[in-house]
């Protein structure tokens with residue numbers, strides 16, 4: 041895939057970039073290592089000042105960078121600006137909390153004594169240069185939620201961004217540079233996927249984080265495993281959205297639309313499978329379908345657009361194949377389902393009913409605005425359907441019954457259970473999944489500790 045900005049609203053190639061060659065990559069790896077040697081000795085106070093400055097710059101740039109994001113991957117302009125604002129918030133959150141999250145831990149006195157020590161503590165030290173392989177769907181946010189904690193912990197970052205968002209990738213390097221971070225703290229590598237393996241094998245790279253597809257995750261994890269390097273993987277999701285009889289069905293249907301169609305449905309934590317108790321199925325299906333049909337689809341630069349194009353032609357083709365397969369298998373199309381004529385990589389908000397286990401869309405992630413509806417006889421069946429997935433990123437449940445909530449929290453196989461709301465990432469809460477959605481956590485204290493050398497310091501009597 042060429043490294044290029046191609047406008048998804050019309051398919052026009054606006055700018056192409058030459059991939060960095062071996063010499064340039066080597067220069068950047070050397071710089072990362074050299075910078076780490078000194079940057080690791082800086083204190084939280086200094087790093088927090090730099091991070092706050094970067095947050096201020098990003099916030100001031102949000103209109104311009106919003107336009108770049110929308111041009112490169114097609115998300116509605118309002119959502120692009122909101123993404124920039126969310127990044128600034130996370131940067132400030134880590135600037136405010138890193139020192140406390142990574143403060144020395146004091147083991148219990150009885151244990152210190154029992155170990156024969158006069159004193160003992162646990163210190164969180166940085167690991168070194170971390171390679172981040174990141175996707176295009178939230179081209180700022182996915183990077184910042186790695187970079188803010190990693191830099192606050194004293195690591196340095198090397199970014200391999202998706203090939204369709206090169207301008208955003210270069211912007212990020214420039215942002216940290218303008219904020220005053222030492223040169224080499226955060227570098228963008230303009231490279232194709234084929235170059236990742238050698239970089240990951242390089243001894244100067246100490247760890248890797250990847251957000252993206254399962255095959256990409258498998259490739260990075262297997263090389264990292266061979267090289268005994270720490271990885272965090274955030275892969276796909278096919279999150280359930282369960283609606284029980286006690287729920288506020290109108291509100292659930294309204295939120296379901298946003299949960300499915302934000303970012304044109306191209307979000308790992310978008311709700312994708314809507315599992316509705318039979319008592320409220322018809323009411324939910326009617327309201328949800330009506331609201332999906334009413335969404336404003338169009339030019340992502342238009343302030344009123346709710347659903348823009350998908351990021352690539354391949355994305356549309358993949359979705360068409362999934363929907364066609366379901367229809368051939370007997371699914372009913374309640375709205376959408378037809379690829380429109382005309383320029384741009386558009387696909388309409390679509391609702392499918394009567395989806396079965398045999399259909400591809402039941403097993404695979406639909407990365408676009410296509411919702412599948414399931415009817416559940418009771419809570420047990422709802423849990424069964426929800427867990428009948430290789431993925432386990434997050435989940436959404438709608439109920440006013442505390443017993444239901446306890447059961448869902450106990451039984452849903454996912455990294456999150458959002459009750460009477462939709463999954464949304466927040467800097468203070470851990471983010472990540474189980475099963476084939478990956479492992480490790482981003483954000484919160486858990487996220488910042490992933491790339492730390494957790495060091496026991498023991499003093500003899």
Ligand SMILES: O=CCCC(=O)O
Pocket residue numbers: 177178181306307308309464465
């Ligand atoms: O694609 C997954 C990330 C979405 C988010 O963190 O809001």
